[in-house]
Amino acid sequence: MAPTSAAAPSTPVVAKSLVSPFAPAAFPELPQIEGVEFATAAAGIKYKGRTDVMLVRVAPGTSMAGVFTTSSTRAACVHDCQAKLKGAPVSDQGAAILVNSGNANAFTGAAGQASVDAISGAVSQALNLPADRVFTSSTGVIGEPLPHDRITQALTDLSGALSPAGIDAAARAIMTTDTFPKGAMAEFEGEGGTIKIAGIAKGSGMIAPNMATMLVYIFTDAKIAPDKLQKILSRQIDGTFNAITVDSDTSTSDALLIAATGKSPADEIADLRLKPAKDFEAALNAVMTDLAKQVVMDGEGATKFVEVQVTGAETDHDAHVIAMSIANSPLVKTAIAGEDANWGRVVAAIGKSGAKADRDLLTIRFGDTVLAEKGWRSPEYSEEAASAYMKNARLVIGVDLGLGAASKTVWTCDLTHRYIDINADYRS
Secondary structure (H helix, E strand, O other), X not given: OOOOOOOOOOOXXXXXXXXXXXXXXXXXXXXXXXXXXXXXXOOOOOOOOOOOEEEEEEOOOOEEEEEEOOOOOOOHHHHHHHHHHXXXXXXXXOEEEEEEEEEOOOOOHHHHHHHHHHHHHHHHHHHOOOHHHEEEEEEEEOOOOOOHHHHHHOHHHHHHOOEOOOHHHHHHXXXXXXXXXXXXXXXXXXXXXXXXXXXXXXXXXXXXXXXXXXXXXXXXXXXXXXXXXXXXXXXXXXXOHHHEOOOOOOOOXXXXXXXXXXXXXXXXXXXXXXXXXXXXXHHHHHHHXXXXXXXXXOOOOOOOEEEEEEEEEOOHHHHHHHHHHHHHOHHHHHHHHOOOOOHHHHHHHHHHOOOOOXXXXXXXXXXXXXXXXXXXXXXOOOHHHHHHHOOOOEEEEEEEOOOOOEEEEEEEEOOOHHHHHHHHOOOO
């Protein structure tokens, strides 16, 4: 037997089952949305022994809207959904959403669209729907052909299992490296009755949305025309899903679909200037913000949840650019992971952003502690207080540029060795 050395480095064992420290004790209790049914199946796309396909059927008359990644290498299913939403967003024959995890069906050439067409056609036949009312999403490994036959073979069981009570199982079926399923809800009183909203999301890595996010599906019983639904959805993106980042990488497959069944007894939301529309938009924002934050809290390997607040910028664009520069900086994120109050890295992130900033007007704080102001370290700076603050699981980094009235808040997480462990062997 060859001799061994106690000093020899060992290969780290990656604990596949580690759960985010921010994971909720249980999946939230979401309201059933009349006109929406769910089913899941284990098709064996990549994962063994777990569900990996979700099917949703929505009622006739449902309005559909969506936002998608702006990546120039976006997946075939994203192109397909975009084209279909330009067509007939309302149909007396309803609609369906089918999602698979484990394979992104991205960068798969003509085979990618062939898989989308095969799945859409099979769902169309199984549920007696037009194929252009079937919306598909895929998430997982890029560049591998999607074994869509495994999905189509599961459709008999899926269509027979559709139930209004299956949203929690659906949230689990769309997960990849997520450590917990993500759900959020809101209810409010409309004109003549209650309006309900329920949403689910998946996302943990490759998170730097430039549209919506990873995969998000939101359902509501509100009565609202698709053009108005699309307008409300689109203007809520920048402050929610476009305000999060885990690792600065925008996915090829990001998609957010929202379905409004119109089954609420409340009056139709017809005028976006009136209170019912404003209440609906506020409730939708709450659901989207909740889901967006959950994605960051489940960031691959994350142990810290970080809010970056930028104020005093000259323009909204500058505020956003600087906030994201800080939130995406590997040096800032690793300092946070190491609980090091290295505010100099924040200074560097501001300076490299390209946005307008004046060194001598900057104020930087961690929580309530001012670390730097007027171009240098604050006279009241306490390394002991700053270091103690960094031990918290939830942190706030505040930057005031002293140039104007524009501001931006974004959310990020730390960067730990666990992130490397997950992504070094993601395809294996």
